[in-house]
Amino acid sequence: MSKAMLNLQAVDKFYNPGSVHEVHAVQGLDMAVAEGEIVALLGSSGCGKTSTLRMIAGFEEVSKGSIQLAGRDIHRLAPAKRNVAMAFEGYSLYPPLTVQENIAFALKSQSLAKDAVARQVAEIAQLLEIEEVLERYPSSISGGQQQRVSLGRALIRSADLHLLDEPMGQLEPQLRALLRGRIKHFIKERGLTAILVTHDQTEANALADRIAVMEEGVLQQFDTPANLKNRPANLFTGAFIGEPPMNVFDAEVRSEAGRLVFGLGGGVTLDYAENEFSLALRAALLKKPQVTIGVRPHAVRITDEGAKAEITANQWLGDQTHIAARFAGGAIVSVEHDRTRYAKGETIGVALASEDLHVFDTRSGMAISHGGALA
Numbered sequence: 453m454s455k456a457m458l459n460l461q462a463v464d465k466f467y468n469p470g471s472v473h474e475v476h477a478v479q480g481l482d483m484a485v486a487e488g489e490i491v492a493l494l495g496s497s498g499c500g501k502t503s504t505l506r507m508i509a510g511f512e513e514v515s516k517g518s519i520q521l522a523g524r525d526i527h528r529l530a531p532a533k534r535n536v537a538m539a540f541e542g543y544s545l546y547p548p549l550t551v552q553e554n555i556a557f558a559l560k561s562q563s564l565a566k567d568a569v570a571r572q573v574a575e576i577a578q579l580l581e582i583e584e585v586l587e588r589y590p591s592s593i594s595g596g597q598q599q600r601v602s603l604g605r606a607l608i609r610s611a612d613l614h615l616l617d618e619p620m621g622q623l624e625p626q627l628r629a630l631l632r633g634r635i636k637h638f639i640k641e642r643g644l645t646a647i648l649v650t651h652d653q654t655e656a657n658a659l660a661d662r663i664a665v666m667e668e669g670v671l672q673q674f675d676t677p678a679n680l681k682n683r684p685a686n687l688f689t690g691a692f693i694g695e696p697p698m699n700v701f702d703a704e705v706r707s708e709a710g711r712l713v714f715g716l717g718g719g720v721t722l723d724y725a726e727n728e729f730s731l732a733l734r735a736a737l738l739k740k741p742q743v744t745i746g747v748r749p750h751a752v753r754i755t756d757e758g759a760k761a762e763i764t765a766n767q768w769l770g771d772q773t774h775i776a777a778r779f780a781g782g783a784i785v786s787v788e789h790d791r792t793r794y795a796k797g798e799t800i801g802v803a804l805a806s807e808d809l810h811v812f813d814t815r816s817g818m819a820i821s822h823g824g825a826l827a
């Protein structure tokens with residue numbers, strides 16, 4: 453995974469430019485995808501994921517910037533000339549062709565022998581659990597089956613890049629989980645380069661080597677699932693990635709008798725031995741007296757000591773307990789793996805270890821530190 457297969461440089465997308473309805477859907481997007489890499493575009497509805505995918509495929513014009521694929525400039529080429537295979541969210545199957553013919557059609561340009569085509573179609577149909585509908589027509593199969601046919605038709609093609617738009621949006625959770633593993637294996641085994649659009653974090657984590665988190669047309673962070681979780685580049689990514697979301701609190705930082713003290717709302721203070729933070733980090737924090745701290749719910753420890761919090765909810769979800777409490781003039785959520793029971797109104801102690809603190813610049817939202825070191 454070294455050579456860049458796809459390179460987006462300063463790509464912008466404007467819809468209805470110059471009119472009152474102008475939308476700046478994608479803003480100055482730089483992104484390089486390595487050969488053999490699976491990348492997920494992740495973000496909430498309207499963040500620009502589909503626009504990005506459609507510009508790469510050639511179904512939307514690039515307003516500004518350039519796109520290179522396999523060493524060629526492709527952003528002005530017609531879709532058919534780009535050597536890109538795409539599975540559409542709206543399926544776009546050929547109604548007069550059977551499922552078998554729809555999938556086989558994708559292999560047409562490869563002039564393969566009939567039995568080689570049949571073998572490949574059978575293999576992909578088995579992978580996607582659609583063998584029993586191969587002789588049927590698209591109009592007579594379910595939405596979930598049509599989606600898998602569309603996915604099969606894209607995956608079976610040999611292309612420089614495979615684009616998958618919400619590839620499993622219509623499928624039931626169990627089938628999704630099963631297919632995720634199979635699809636990843638299929639892509640990796642063949643060394644395909646793929647980009648999928650999803651708003652499902654679990655899907656992005658399970659399938660992708662790297663995830664591009666987008667918000668309001670801007671790429672927020674492009675990183676591995678582990679780094680997005682442990683080293684969020686900014687407050688947006690920190691709060692967006694992870695379930696339940698990261699707890700965040702505004703804080704004032706000061707140094708007091710060898711301790712680093714974070715003053716939160718409601719008179720709550722968190723104080724730590726200075727040496728739990730690097731010298732450079734301490735200097736940076738003390739220069740920015742107003743910060744926002746973030747702590748993942750899994751890292752919130754409930755103890756007899758610690759800052760006081762008042763339980764507002766205690767919910768067992770079958771495999772973990774979500775405990776919500778009033779804390780520091782706001783709310784804090786903790787996740788425990790056993791079936792903890794706290795009564796509403798009960799007072800608990802909350803401990804937040806320095807190694808679990810993410811500190812952000814309140815004004816810019818950019819990460820200052822993760823644990824005891826600068827970001």
Ligand SMILES: Nc1ncnc2c1ncn2[C@@H]1O[C@H](COP(=O)(O)OP(=O)(O)OP(=O)(O)O)[C@@H](O)[C@H]1O
Binds near residue numbers: 475499
């Ligand atoms: N053809 C269009 N004309 C005008 N505005 C558009 C058009 N297509 C998309 N937009 C706008 O561009 C922005 C980005 O849309 P886009 O579909 O790329 O987002 P998305 O992240 O894929 O959302 P979703 O998950 O809902 O598909 C949105 O504000 C959307 O309303």
